[in-house]
Amino acid sequence: MKNNIKYLAILALGLFACEPEFDNPIDESGEYTSGSADFSTYVAVGNSLTAGFMDGTVFRSGQQNSFPNIMAEKFAFAGGGTFTQPSYDDDVNDSGGFLLSGNPLPGFGTRLVIDASQGGPEPLNVSPTMELSSLQATAYNNMGVPGAKSFHLGAPGYGNIANLSVGAANPYFVRHATSPNITVIEDAVSLNPTFFSLWIGNNDILSYATSGGAGTDQTGNPNVLSYGFNDITDPSVFAFTYSALVDALTANGAKGVVATLPDVTSIPYFTTVPYNPIPMDAPTAAFANGAYAQYNGGLQLAAANGLITASEVAQRTIQFSAGQNAVVIVDEDLTPLAGLGLPNYRMATVNDLLVLPSSGIIGTLADPSNPASINGVGVPLADNWVLTATEIQSVRNARTAYNNAILAIAADKDLAVADMATTLEVLVSGLRTADGQIYTNNYFDGSSDAISTTVFSLDGVHPNSRGYAIVADSFIKAINAKYGSDVPGVTAGYYPGVTVVPTN
Amino acid sequence: MKKLLLVLTIAFSASVMYAGGYRVGVQGHKQLAMGHTGVAVVTSAESAFFNPAGLVYLDGKLNVSLGAAAVLSNTSYQNREFGYKSEADNPVGTPFYAYGAYKINDWLSAGLAVYTPYGSRVEWPTDWEGSHLVNNIELSAIFIQPTIAIKISEKLSVGGGPIYVSGAVNFNRNLSRSLTDETGARSNVTIDASGINAWGYTVGAMFRPTEDFNIGFNYRSKIDMNVERGDGTADFENLPAALAPGFPDGDFTASLPLPAELTLGASFKPSEKWLVAFDYTRTFWDAYESLDVQFFNSAGLSRNPRNYKNSSIYKIGAQYEATQKVTVRAGFYFDESPIRDGFFAPETPRPDSVNFTAGFSYNLNSKWAIDASVLYVHSNEIQNSYDYFREAGQPLTFGGEYKSNALVAGIGVSYKL
Numbered sequence: 001m002k003n004n005i006k007y008l009a010i011l012a013l014g015l016f017a018c019e020p021e022f023d024n025p026i027d028e029s030g031e032y033t034s035g036s037a038d039f040s041t042y043v044a045v046g047n048s049l050t051a052g053f054m055d056g057t058v059f060r061s062g063q064q065n066s067f068p069n070i071m072a073e074k075f076a077f078a079g080g081g082t083f084t085q086p087s088y089d090d091d092v093n094d095s096g097g098f099l100l101s102g103n104p105l106p107g108f109g110t111r112l113v114i115d116a117s118q119g120g121p122e123p124l125n126v127s128p129t130m131e132l133s134s135l136q137a138t139a140y141n142n143m144g145v146p147g148a149k150s151f152h153l154g155a156p157g158y159g160n161i162a163n164l165s166v167g168a169a170n171p172y173f174v175r176h177a178t179s180p181n182i183t184v185i186e187d188a189v190s191l192n193p194t195f196f197s198l199w200i201g202n203n204d205i206l207s208y209a210t211s212g213g214a215g216t217d218q219t220g221n222p223n224v225l226s227y228g229f230n231d232i233t234d235p236s237v238f239a240f241t242y243s244a245l246v247d248a249l250t251a252n253g254a255k256g257v258v259a260t261l262p263d264v265t266s267i268p269y270f271t272t273v274p275y276n277p278i279p280m281d282a283p284t285a286a287f288a289n290g291a292y293a294q295y296n297g298g299l300q301l302a303a304a305n306g307l308i309t310a311s312e313v314a315q316r317t318i319q320f321s322a323g324q325n326a327v328v329i330v331d332e333d334l335t336p337l338a339g340l341g342l343p344n345y346r347m348a349t350v351n352d353l354l355v356l357p358s359s360g361i362i363g364t365l366a367d368p369s370n371p372a373s374i375n376g377v378g379v380p381l382a383d384n385w386v387l388t389a390t391e392i393q394s395v396r397n398a399r400t401a402y403n404n405a406i407l408a409i410a411a412d413k414d415l416a417v418a419d420m421a422t423t424l425e426v427l428v429s430g431l432r433t434a435d436g437q438i439y440t441n442n443y444f445d446g447s448s449d450a451i452s453t454t455v456f457s458l459d460g461v462h463p464n465s466r467g468y469a470i471v472a473d474s475f476i477k478a479i480n481a482k483y484g485s486d487v488p489g490v491t492a493g494y495y496p497g498v499t500v501v502p503t504n
Numbered sequence: 505m506k507k508l509l510l511v512l513t514i515a516f517s518a519s520v521m522y523a524g525g526y527r528v529g530v531q532g533h534k535q536l537a538m539g540h541t542g543v544a545v546v547t548s549a550e551s552a553f554f555n556p557a558g559l560v561y562l563d564g565k566l567n568v569s570l571g572a573a574a575v576l577s578n579t580s581y582q583n584r585e586f587g588y589k590s591e592a593d594n595p596v597g598t599p600f601y602a603y604g605a606y607k608i609n610d611w612l613s614a615g616l617a618v619y620t621p622y623g624s625r626v627e628w629p630t631d632w633e634g635s636h637l638v639n640n641i642e643l644s645a646i647f648i649q650p651t652i653a654i655k656i657s658e659k660l661s662v663g664g665g666p667i668y669v670s671g672a673v674n675f676n677r678n679l680s681r682s683l684t685d686e687t688g689a690r691s692n693v694t695i696d697a698s699g700i701n702a703w704g705y706t707v708g709a710m711f712r713p714t715e716d717f718n719i720g721f722n723y724r725s726k727i728d729m730n731v732e733r734g735d736g737t738a739d740f741e742n743l744p745a746a747l748a749p750g751f752p753d754g755d756f757t758a759s760l761p762l763p764a765e766l767t768l769g770a771s772f773k774p775s776e777k778w779l780v781a782f783d784y785t786r787t788f789w790d791a792y793e794s795l796d797v798q799f800f801n802s803a804g805l806s807r808n809p810r811n812y813k814n815s816s817i818y819k820i821g822a823q824y825e826a827t828q829k830v831t832v833r834a835g836f837y838f839d840e841s842p843i844r845d846g847f848f849a850p851e852t853p854r855p856d857s858v859n860f861t862a863g864f865s866y867n868l869n870s871k872w873a874i875d876a877s878v879l880y881v882h883s884n885e886i887q888n889s890y891d892y893f894r895e896a897g898q899p900l901t902f903g904g905e906y907k908s909n910a911l912v913a914g915i916g917v918s919y920k921l
Contacts, residue, residue, distance in 0.1 A: 019591055020580045020907035022885055027589055061688060077587050116746040434585070435900045436891075449896035452680055466682065488587030493681040493895065494633070500746040501686075 032078040035484030037255045039080035043141050043193035044068030045153065045185065045249065046200050049471070050144025051172065052085070054457035054464050055111040055499070056123070058146060058172070059096030060088040062111070065465035065495055068142050068197060070472035074487050075195075085142040086176045090130045097128025098171055100164070104128055108171060112458035115504035119446065120360075121458040125504045133161060136176040139187040145173045149203045149233060150241040151224050153184040167229075185248050196249045196256035197475060199420070201242070201402045204233035205395050209264045210461065212355055212384040213391030219398060232394060235401030242402075243409050250413055257416040257479050260403045264353065264395055266424035268443035269460030270387060273354040276326040277362055278376060285320035288377050292318035292328075298342045308335050316346045320377070327354070327362060327376035330383050333390045345380050351389035356443070356460040358385040416482035418475045427455070431470065437493055439470065444498045454497045466495040526624040526643055526852055527787065529817075529839075530573045530599040530879070533916045537863025537877035538821025539835020541781035543769035544710065544720035547823075548918050549603035552617035552651050554767075555708040555722045556663030559605040559613040559653035564920040566607070571875060571916020572600040579626070579853045581634070583904030590632040592853070595625045595642075601916070605651075613663075615651040620644065622671075622762050626851055631690050634902050635678040637893060638851035639692065645671040645729065645762060649706060664707035669762070671729045672698035673736075675851070679743075679751075679803070681895060689742040695756050695797060697736025702727045704762075716773040726764040726791050731757055738799055750802035757798045761791035763812075769819075777825040785817040789842030809892045811847050815840040821861065828867070833877070835861040846901075848888035853906050855883045865918070873918045881910035 024031060044050045044066075051058050052066025063069070063085055072083030095110040110124040145152070147170055152158050159177025163169035178187050188196070207230045208215045215230025222237050249256060264270045280288065299313045308316075312335060318328055326347040334344040348354065354362075358381060366373040373379050387395070403421060410417045423431070427441040437453065444454045455467035463471060469492040476487050532550030535542035542554030549567040551558035559567075575597035582589040605615035627640040646669065653663030676694040683691040704727035711719045733755050740751040769783035789812035797806040821835025839857045848855075863877030889903020 019578050020883075020909045022580060022582055022905055022907055024584075025589075026582050026584050026587060031584075032587075074587060114746075435902070437895060437898050437900055452682065453896045489585055491586055491633075493900070496682050496684060500744060502746045 026077070032486050032488065033484070034078040035480070035486075037479065037483035037485055038194040039075040039078055039487075041081055041141075041192060041194045042068070042072055042075055042083060042196070043188050043191050043249075044144055044197045045188045045245065046144045046198060047148045047203055048144065048146035048462060049199055049202060050142065050197070051146045052142075052144070052468065053146045054459070054462045054468070055096075055113070056457075056459040057096035057108065057111045058088065059111045060091040060094045062096070062465060063088050065468050066142060066144065067468040067471040067475065068144070070469055070490055071197070071475055071487075072141070074472070074476060074490065078485055078487050083141045084138075086138075086140050086172070087136055088130070090134065092129040093126045095124050095126045095128055096130075098130050098132050099128050100132045100171075102131070105132060105171060111499075113504060114444065114446070114458065114498055114500040116500055117503045122504050124501070132164075132171050132174060135161070135174070137178050138176050139178050139190045140176060141191065143184055143188040145170055145184055147172065147203060148184065148200070149207075150200050150238050150245070151233065153200060153245055154241060156181045156183055158184065185245055189248050189251070192252060193249065193254045193256075196254055197259070197418075198245060198249060198256060199259035199418075200245065201238060201261050201406070204238055204402065205261070205398050206264075206461070208232045209387055209391075209395050210269060210355060212386050213388060213394070214384045217394040217398070219394075232398045235398055235405065238402050239405035239409075242405055246409050246413055246415070250415075255415065255483060257418050257475055257482070258406055258410050259418040259475070260406055260421040261399050262421045262424035263399065264387065264392065266428050266441055267461055268441055268456045269356045270353040271441065272356050272443040272460065273359045273362070275348040275350055275352050275354060276324045277354075277359075278325040278327060280320055280322060280325050282322040285322055285325070288320045289318070291372060291378055295342060295345060298337070298340055302337050302340055302342065307337060307340075318345065318347055325377075328380040329386045329388070330380050331386075331388050332383055333388060343380075348386060349389070351392070353387040353392060354381075355385055355387065361385060416478045418478040420471065420474065423470070423474045427470075433470070433473075433492055434489065435491060435493055439466075439492065451497060451500070452493070455492065458498065464497050466492045466497050469495040526622055528575065528597065528599050528621060528623045530575070530912055530914065531601055531619050531621060532569060532603070533571050533573075533863055533875035533877040533914055534569075534823075534833065534865060534918070535821075536879060536912075536914075537833035537835065537861050537875075538781055538823055539783075539819040539837045539859070539861050540817075541769060541771070541783040541819045541821040541835060543708070543722045543767040543783050544718040544771040545779070545781050546710075546718065548920075549605045549615065550601075552603040552605055552615045552649070553601065553619055555710055555720045556615070556651045556653050556665060556706060557661040557708040557710040557722075558720065559615050559651065559663055560607070560611065560655040560661045561710070561712070562605060562607070562613070564607070566919070566921040567603075567605045568919040569601070569603045569875070569916060571914055572598060573877075573912050573914025574598060575625075575910060575912050577625075577881070577908065577910035579850075579906060579908040581850065581853075581904055581906050583633070586633075588633045588904065590629055590634070592626050592628045592850075594627050597623055597625050599623065605653075611655040613653045615653070617647070617649040617651055619647050619649075621647060624852060626853065628850065631678065634850045635690065635692075636681045637677060637849055637890060637902060639676045639678065641676075641851045642674045643671070643760070645669050651706075659712050660710070662707070662709045664705060667704040667706060667724070667727065669702045669704065669727050669729065671700040671702070673700070673731070673758075673760070679740075683744070683747075685742040685744050691743045691747075692741050693799075693803065694739045694741070695736060695758070696739070697731045700729050700731055700735060702729050718771045720767075720769050720771075722767045724765045726788065727762040729760045729762060731759070733757055733800075738803075740801075740803070747802075752801055754800050756800070758796065760795065763791045764788040778822065780822045781820070783817075783819040785819070786814060787817070787842065788814050790814050792842070807894075808849070809847065810849070811844055812842040813844055815842040830867075831865045833861075833863050833865075837861075839881075843888075846889060846891040848886075848903070848906070849890040850902075850906075853908055855886045855888075855906065855908060857881045857883045857908075871920055873920075875916045875918055877912075877914055879910075879912040881908075881912070883908045
């Protein structure tokens with residue numbers, strides 16, 4: 001018995017000497033598999049969504065939560081190697097703004113924050129510190145270039161600082177292009193990826209959409225050199241370009257994941273401002289109607305002369321009433337009646353999308369001295385504030401064609417597909433994550449709940465860090481399903497959302 | 505013994521495994537070494553805790569037992585689905601006891617007991633994945649119990665006394681899963697209170713039908729430790745400047761029950777040198793429904809449902825007087841967790857455990873003895889979660905695999921006059 005007790009004591013001490021060990025410790029090598037994929041050199045190719053762009057720019061702390069960077073952390077469990085991103089060490093105050101030769105670069109200001117004293121988003125009021133002309137000349141694993149359209153990834157000179165002044169270069173790529181005339185895809189391929197992600201094409205429709213359809217739908221025109229910034233890329237150009245990008249990335253046998261393009265109606269930039277944001281009482285409505293009596297009368301005249309149909313008369317008639325009223329907009333797609341002195345006005349409908357910045361315009365006075373000049377009532381909203389139903393259709397047609405191309409090319413090359421179009425559609429009604437939280441695509445509404453659950457950044461187009469975690473999780477699910485890997489998932493709830501400052 | 509260990513481990517791994525709450529069963533080295541039995545054992549002043557009724561049957565006019573132990577405990581956490589892994593490196597806990605019993609006359613004894621039956625020290629890595637539930641916690645409570653025991657006959661005695669408790673708590677956790685200040689440091693709160701007082705009582709009875717056979721009963725009442733306004737501080741750290749004005753430091757109120765415990769047991773002496781004891785303890789953990797902390801700023805009421813269930817401890821122990829000077833002891837107990845599925849919060853990560861004890865007494869002379877014991881607490885790996893953390897109105901789950909073990913080793917002295 002004495003010996004037994006001694007033995008028991010020694011046994012107890014021996015058992016205790018080590019930390020409690022699991023039967024299958026997850027940090028033991030071989031506990032996770034990469035399946036038929038090889039994550040040792042992962043290269044991410046794409047646009048702002050790949051770069052970690054949020055709140056209107058890329059800034060140092062936000063970039064850490066780019067979806068490829070989050071994915072790379074999880075790939076590390078299954079053989080993933082180091083993952084590099086363009087350096088933002090020079091973003092000293094974490095603001096994300098660019099300088100060119102010491103001066104702020106227009107259009108590339110600081111990140112958006114909520115100013116609690118004003119209650120709305122504003123660019124962070126600090127001076128940018130990142131000097132564009134200090135070139136990094138390095139190919140990084142994260143080759144996401146904010147603003148890039150599909151064909152930009154293969155465009156020589158897109159990273160040439162000399163081309164900035166003529167609008168043919170992209171400041172983000174300028175910062176890290178390995179040589180002035182190298183292409184994004186060449187720098188990406190130079191890393192010899194064993195695995196890649198490709199999410200491109202959003203800007204081929206999005207700049208048209210965010211500009212309220214101010215550009216042109218170039219469907220049928222393959223000459224990209226003739227395109228304006230806000231134009232819709234020709235779907236056949238897109239398909240050709242996409243195919244070339246995938247060819248380049250798979251040339252050495254790399255496996256990868258591509259992603260579909262979401263619809264504009266799943267982005268808060270287009271869903272936050274309702275078409276009928278103007279409350280009126282009966283006298284106000286009567287007063288506002290008075291200003292359009294002549295226009296409405298002119299429409300009857302035009303119809304009597306057979307210039308427009310009765311249904312267009314109904315569509316264009318401006319009629320306010322007590323309650324919530326639709327804004328008055330300019331719609332270029334209406335029948336021109338300039339001969340009668342009639343402008344292209346109509347009231348917005350539920351099928352039109354008002355862009356997010358219109359919230360700062362609607363209800364304000366176009367002429368501060370004229371109380372009748374309320375924007376959206378007395379003064380119709382210009383084309384750039386509204387994506388009309390017709391314009392939405394152009395965007396949808398292109399998007400459908402792009403996604404068909406993406407799916408066909410992915411099938412041909414046997415690649416995984418992250419169906420981000422569907423993920424973002426689910427977000428519209430509410431996406432439930434494994435921990436039980438429910439996320440939506442709502443814009444930050446200032447509530448304390450929204451601090452924990454908002455997944456879109458203040459620019460209304462890009463996810464915030466929490467949203468990118470959801471994106472990374474969706475990509476990982478698609479990769480695991482395709483390649484038989486079991487890369488761990490991502491918990492969005494641990495990632496930050498909106499930045500609120502007391503004053504700005 | 506080794507064979508027994510294997511058999512028990514396998515047998516218990518088949519059932520769901522939880523245990524213990526924040527109870528620390530180290531109330532005397534003689535009795536701990538015997539599997540923490542003692543309700544029907546009359547050996548030393550340790551009876552003041554295990555069953556005050558036994559004090560009147562002690563040999564000698566004055567009995568004193570003093571001792572302390574070191575509790576080394578560890579818990580590992582991992583979640584395979586998300587690749588999370590953490591280890592709680594808990595600071596060493598130091599339960600102690602001091603018992604004294606004085607025989608006033610043949611039928612009346614008086615005593616004083618000071619002991620620490622509840623406590624918890626859990627320290628997860630700061631900002632780990634469960635940091636919205638707990639970063640670290642330290643609970644302690646000192647029980648001071650004046651005791652009397654009355655011998656009704658040579659076969660029956662009763663005993664008991666009031667219990668005065670002085671407790672302390674220090675608990676830190678992050679305010680949410682993602683909130684940080686401008687530098688990225690996580691927003692968190694520490695509540696701290698000490699000198700929290702409460703009263704309870706203990707009663708016991710002992711029946712000795714023969715010289716070699718004892719039956720005992722002991723009940724210790726529930727004691728609610730209430731932190732009132734002004735008793736403690738709530739310290740909010742690392743809030744972003746925009747939210748900081750809503751979260752000034754201040755006080756808080758909270759309540760933590762120390763549950764009632766009922767123990768029944770028997771001991772017998774199969775031979776002159778041997779003593780075998782069995783105890784069954786029921787702990788009324790259902791008193792622990794929720795850990796609610798009321799703050800007096802924007803943090804408001806923090807509700808943390810616990811919904812514990814009553815649990816049992818099954819104990820067996822033996823002692824053998826090997827020589828005049830040396831008595832050796834060993835024991836085993838199975839400790840059921842009071843934690844229900846879905847309520848496994850990492851601030852009290854205690855699943856069911858199987859516990860192995862051993863120890864000895866060495867008699868220096870007829871008055872003084874040294875007592876020592878070791879306890880090894882083993883828990884099987886479990887998969888469980890806490891499903892009642894609320895974020896933006898939604899109940900969230902936090903779970904994974906947990907594995908715990910603990911080693912307790914201690915030494916004390918006994919004096920008998």
